[in-house]
Amino acid sequence: MAGTGKAHLRDASDILLRVEDMVVEFPVDRRSVVHAVSGISFDVAKGETLGLVGESGCGKSTTAKAIIQIPRPTSGTVNFQGTDLNTLDDAELRAMRSQIQMIFQDPIASLNPRRTVRRIVSEGLVVSNTTVSKPGWALLGLAVILAVAAGFTSLWVLLAGLLAGLAGGFIILKGVFRPSIGGCSDERVDEIITAVGLDPVEAAKRRPHEYSGGQCQRVSVARTLVLDPEIVICDEPVSALDVSVQAQILNMLEDMKERYGITLVFISHDLSVVRNVSDRLAVMYLGKMCEIGDSDLIYAQPAHPYTQVLLAALPDPTNPHAGAVDALDSELPSPINPPSGCRFRTRCPRAEAICAEQEPQIAQVGTGDQWVACHFPLADGS
Amino acid sequence: MVVLLLLAVSMLTFVAMNVLGDPLFNILGPIAGDTENPESIAKIEAAEAQYYLDKPLPERYVRWLGDFVTGDMGVRFASDGQPPVSGLIKERLPRSLVLMGMAQVLALAIAIPWGVASAAGSLGGTPSGPRSWRFLAPFFLKATVIAAFAALLFGPTVTVGVVVWFVVLLSAHQVAGTNSVAKRFVDVVKRLAQNFSSALSFGFISMPNFALAVFLYYVFALKLGLFPLRYDASDSFLTRMWQLFLPALTLSLPGAAVYQRLLRTDLITTLQEDFILMARAKGVSKRRVLFRHALRPSMFSVVTVFGINAGALVGGALVVETFFGIPGIGTAVVEAILREDFPVVLAIVMIVAAGFVILNFLVDLLYSVLDPRVRS
């Protein structure tokens, strides 16, 4: 594992996003640093769904957030349609934001509780293409200054001034900031709300806490679709949902993909969900890439020992790999000082001496789109 | 960080006193005004020299700081022999510290059992049987205390009424199992008791300490004569402690109510945690779960407010000392401010601010004792 190397990157024309040698580290205290992501490279073609799979602590969510630069990666390039996002300053980055969107794991927490669902969905339009807030700020500031100045004369005037300032500010806040969304976008908002399976009339009245988890996740999807994004990164979108609702959301995601031609990066710890959703698949362990390639190939013949262990442990009722290899009886090493060489070696049933000294490079398995970073890959993928 | 804070506080007070007030006038009184007659001019120069009033402000501040750090808090603004400030502090500070210390201890001693009792209901679990001693003991305790109060305050007729009421309530408890009227009666009383407890805690929070002082003084000192009317510095140690008890109680009740409400809210949140359910599923008794498992993780906001409350406590002590006539640091600072005797004010403000900062530092240490996660 510990896959450095970029042999698996394709140079086809329709590559939308290309991440090279991305490193993300968080300082813990003066001396030590958490190596959350240490040199990840992958690419995503237009219309494709890339699954990012791994257990908790493998850095998949950190990778997702680093792609949209919240926070920015420590090093490495994130090339989106020809521009490296790392080099953009905040303003330029904000202009690109509408093209890369994100859906979160906790459906209810990712929606502002104080606003109606329809307003949340249309928020994207208000935010991305209006610069209305400048005059709003000026008016609010003026109102407060006026109130305080009047106050110097006598206390009653101060009180009246403060109240007037507050009321004025409130009206400004409500009035100026709620520009009437342009004609066309009203239909677009309603169209998308219906597309994700919600009722626009209902949505205009009700707030997030009046919706179930599944419905809230539909709102999140609608909110991103309104901006007509190129790529949507889904960070464990269905993990918090029940099986029956999970199926509804996965079907809806597939429909939205076809209808709006969006590309998905789907992050999950559940291999059966990823199997259903993704065209290509990347398996991560402790901040490194183990295996990447076409999902049919990998699920049929996992090349990396870690992928095999994951598949064997899966409690899916009809799992052909069940019990192929016994469970790992050890703990995940700490990301503050990860093992040398291949990071899986401390738990890998096939580890040899070389695994500790030398980091395995990513190499192709056979002739298909399957790449693995391991000194002793499972040739036959038993 | 702590030093920086103390410097900022002292600078703020120093500037305020000098810029806003008129130090010269405070030292010499009206003489400072008439600059014609030579004799007062001499006095003015002498005072200016002694208090370095002729020097520019920053220099005077540095000079004052130098002295203060070495323990010499300068001399008071007073024409009669300028006794050193530190003498005043030494005499009055211990008295106030005892008063405030007693108040905080009393506040916690009242708040913790009261908070735990008011939160215990949310733990569920079958209430102890009406005949078990765990039910009867607190019941009789409450009954006797209330009856005693009634006897002292309202005389025999009311006391008899109270006793009858408790007998009825006890028999209702015994019968509650079978007859539903008694059960409903018991539930109503229990609900009223809970409402009374939260109303009481609200009452203590809303009662400002000066109003509370007047009220307690009226009830306990004037009417019941339980407490002495005046504080007398010359009395024996024990009587002085007893004299300090009522003011300390006045100071502690609002604090106790705040701590009780915080502890109750935190306890109710903690009691919903999984590890409490786990403890119950282990067979741990209700009392042990409350005190051994739930109390410690719920003490956080009480400890935080304990630190912040110290600042407010000084203000409270000031009011209570003035009302009860206790010559403590509170009365000293009020007199000093009124007379703009600013070395005294500066010294007291510095001591109080230092006390506040050090106490909050100790509170932070207490966090790591309470929660090992903070240590790592």
Next chain:
Amino acid sequence: MNSPKTTGVLLDVNEYSVGFRTERGLAQVVDKVSFQLERGSTLGIVGESGSGKSVLNRSLMGLISSNRQVEEGSALFDGEELVGRDRQNFWGNRIGMIFQDPMTSLNPVMRIGRQLFEPLRQHLAMNKEQATERAVELLTQVGIPEPKRRLRQYPHELSGGMRQRVMIAIALAGEPELLIADEPTTALDVTVQKYILDLLGELQTDIGMAIILITHDLGVARGRTDDIMEMYGGRVMELSPSEELFSDMSHPYTQALFSAIPRVDQPKHTRLTPISGAPPDPIEPPSGCRFSPRCVYAQDDCTTTLPELRGSDEHQFACFYPVGTDASMQARSTNTTRGHTATGLKIQTAGTS
């Protein structure tokens, strides 16, 4: 160790119901559930959230006690009636329980040793040395390396998997005859999950205690339980030996649940068949069978009469049109021809709902 009678029924529950009085009326969260648990066997209780599976077990154990709770029916634990009695003396020494989230199920400010000693001292009256020695034994039994050192550590110093093992050790300390595991591995990673489930299996064979494994994941229940009881809307939908539930499922809800799960052996982008609609409201449940509003086979009698459990002794189900019988084929075809079920659920002919 109390003498482990190896055979016979340990827990016999019949017509057991739990409801909560709320402003809007009685929320019937568990409705007339009946099942039996042999000594030393494992019962899997499967159901989605809101199905009542957790409330059933926690109220059986008497952990939920509020004056708004309404308990009916009977539950005999080793012959003693549980319902209506104060069950505090059962906790820990006769019934043990472990919970879902290892992060919050151990007291964060108390050393692991002390949390282990509590049941040992209380139920087995052990002194300090005996308790320490027994604690080390228990920790080794659940597969924790360097047990002595662990006793002095705090929960936050251990990983999720380790903490779950400590919780199992604590639950076993009182040597209970029944261990209730409420979603024990939901919060854990797949690899650690497999180890914990294997561990529970081994412990059962060593100690011979009965286990109730509560989970929302059919896969977790398969192969690790002797019988599976499936719950929906507070009622039992199907109760059968675990293998038989998968090979010859009878209740439409089991079939719907099974077809909604994404499977590793299906090719990518296969269309899932979700169960449309949402779980029932316990205060105003749908009349008749509670799954009828979401069931593709629903006929008129499903909406009027509440189907009782039927079928053979081992394999029971609560449905008039069990899957695979020609009655259900007939029901399905009538619904597809008229385009909707008796409860108004639309049936897309192309099968993509």
Next chain:
Amino acid sequence: MSQDVSTEAVLEAVEPEAAQEAGVAKKKLGWGFWLAVGWIVLIVLLAIFAPWLPLKDPNENFIDIQGKGRPPYGPSADHWLGSDQDARDMLSRTIYGARVSLVVGFSAVAFGFIVGGTVGLVSGFVRGIFDKITSFIMLVLLSFPALILAILITSLMERSLWTIALTLGILSVAPVGRLARAASLVFAEREFVLAARTMGAKPSHIMLRELLPNVLIPMSALALLGTAIAIVAEGGLAFLGLSVEKGSTWGKLILTGANSRQLEEAPWIAFVPIAALFLTVMALNFAGDRLRDYFDVRELAL
């Protein structure tokens, strides 16, 4: 009250969805809340319209040696709440006293909330240097014993209504600022703020549209508690004789009635203003606490 908590908690803890489905009604505000609000409205109206009410002149002495002997007179037909030692009517003095106390209370809180609230909100979201500086300033203000600082300012400047209100306002900036910062920190970590940033929202937009509405609600519940504290602080100053020179406030009235001789003979002189102050402060506290529970603001323990 605690018994209800356990049922919702049970339902929530045991089956989260069941709790929502069981339609557990949102905690109502209850009759206590409306009673408290009623009292506050009554006091505010009385204070504002005092001159037009059929009240006796608060400073006029109604000496009636023949009829009732030497003042102070007990509560009687023409003096409902009795009179003080100079035979002035206690009822009208208390109502006029309310004018100052309430004005000081509300304006101090208004000042504290505008200044402290804004600074806290911004520093909670922006963090960085601005947050460090403002937090240090607030810490300095907090480590000053509030009452001593108040006495310091009032004794040095001429004590008009305006200076007292401003002083208490400055004092309330620090605690309010810290609470606003805590609230802002809590909400800034929430995922919907991260979602807004991923949609390209400017920091100013996020603060105004995402954080402010969420922080405003809990802060408004605290405003009532803040007013109560400000009124008590003004009372404290008045009790030490440092409040407004002209006109009377509740604190001053309590001071005049509080020496032991007065208490012995005429306890109502002290207890009338004490009752007025106590009821108002309790009403404010109670209403504030109910609002806090209603909006379920657990993160902002006062």
